[in-house]
Amino acid sequence: MQYRNDRHGEPLSLLGFGCMRFKRAAGPGAAIDYPAAERQIMRAIELGVNYFDTxxxxxxxxxxxxRVLQENGVRDRVNIATKLPQYLIRSASAIDRYFDEELRRLRTDHVDYYLMHMLTDVVAWHKLEELGIxxxxxxxKAAGQIRNIGFSFHGNTDMFLKVLAAYDWDFCQIQYNYMDExxxxxxxxxLAAAERRIPVIIMEPLRGGKLVDLLPQEAKSLIASEAHGWSPAELALRWLYDQPQVTCVLSGMNSVPMVEENCRVASEAGVGCLTQADQGLIARVKDIVGKSMRIGCTGCGYCMPCPKGVDIPSAFRCxxxxxxxxxxxxxxxxxxxxxxxxxPAFATQCVRCGKCEAHCPQHLPIRNALPQADRDLRPLHYRIAGVVARKFALG
Structure with missing residues (x-):
């Protein structure tokens, strides 16, 4: 296993264990298959994984x-990362209530890496600040109950940069893979996080398995034809490991063979592991995937900012x-x-001013495409649910 240091010089395994996708004993809704999960966790620790995200x-x-860490006596060999459900917080006392419950669940007296979960907007952070966060x-931190503080993020680049600058974070977690570059x-x-010397934890390196199982057959055949013999998963992981700004890559492993294979890759791959030909292969795979796309938006952001606040790149990407x-x-x-x-950043806010189209390098028909994108992305039941969710989550 290879390691890269956190902000304080502590080594983190290049591969982290994402604890969201454990198999359940009798399908969805049933309890996690404890013996199987225990075998996977312990094998990962044996092979050098020291970062576990939940x-x-x-x-x-x-x-x-x-339970696994306590019963096997290995708590001091690993780092636990877990998250405050900030979207559920309505009072200062609730912060302590959720945190204390997490300590009880985890059977520990401290969390090594604690995240504000799923920030999508800097306003959510400001809301926590008003509650004394x-x-x-x-x-x-002074009591030793939290050693590093960070946030996990789902939002656009501009908003990420605002959240990044809003506090002196110890680390952050982002969705990042070759399709989400x-x-x-x-x-x-x-790169902005790296400039601030803030370690970056990567989630969804395979887009939840979509860069493996749901790749077009043409892309799978292309990868299989290469002399390396890499699987689609290994290619995607190597693309991340090749970047020095990446600190740790989370994988939602749910079998011992998967643990062993991913640990092998994390032991062999690193900065410089991809050749120009390998990068060309990834570019060809992206082109194949792109053939089925609805609109040729590259996410460059030249259309932004929209005078009416529409998040055009996110609408087209989704x-x-x-x-x-x-x-x-x-x-x-x-x-x-x-x-x-x-x-609000919905496509329905578009007033067809045309500023976006004037700056689009691909000369896309943005004004005509946005209404169709919105209809597809937000059918009636999504709109209704969205109104309710925004009132609940955002207050």
Whole structure:
């Protein structure tokens, strides 16, 4: 296993264990298969994984991780990362209530890496500040109950940069893979964090498996024809490991063979592991995936800012995702990135001023495409649910 240092010089395994996708004993809704999960966690620790990521809202995950670590006496060999469900917080006392419950679930007296979960807008952070989160963090750090503070992010690049600058973070967590290179925080966000010497934890390196199982057959055949013999998963992981700004890559592993294979890659790959030919291969794979896209938006952002606040790149990216990965995937992404933001950014706010089209390098028909994208992304039941969710989550 290879390691890269956190902000304080502590080594983190290049591969982290994402504890959201453990198999359940009898399908969805059932309890996690404890013996199987225990074998996977312990094998990962044996192979050098020392970063385990969970969250308050992952059903059964915190309890299982805490039990495995305690019963096997390995708590001091790993770093636990978990998250405050900031979208559920309505009072200062609630912060302590959720945190204390997480400590009980995890059977520990401290959290090594604690995140504000799923920030999509800097307004959500400001809301926490009004409840005294800065002082709360300072107290928890002074007491040794939190060692590093960070945030996980779903939103656009501009908003990521605002959140990044809003506090002296110890680390951050972003969705990043070769298909999302210029989406959400993107490469620009990754480099901005590195400039501030803020370690970056990567989630969704395989887009929830979509860069493996749901790749077009043409892309799978192209990857298989290469002399390396890499699988689609290894290619995607190597693309991340090749970048020095990446500190740790989370993988939602749910079998011992998967743990062993991913640990092998994390032991062999690193900065400089991809040749120019390998980068060319990835570019060809992206082109193949792009054939099924709805609109040729590259996410460059030249159309922004929209005078009326429409998040044009996110709308088109999620619209494309509906056609490359399925309707539910694109709508879920749009829900996270746009629908839950404090300031509305929907395509329906477009007044057809044309400023975006004047700056678009691809000369896309943005004004005509936005209404169709919005209809696809937000059918009536999504709109109704969105109104309710925004009132609940944003206050």
């Amino acid at each position: 969250a308050y809202i992952y059903p059964g995950s915190e309890e299982l991780l805490g 800065r002082d709360w963090i300072a107290r928890k 210029h989406a959400q925080a993107g490469r620009e966000g990754l 619209w494309n995702q509906m056609y490359t990965e399925g309707k539910s995937a694109g709508r879920k992404e749009y829900w996270q990135v746009v629908s839950l933001r404090k300031e």
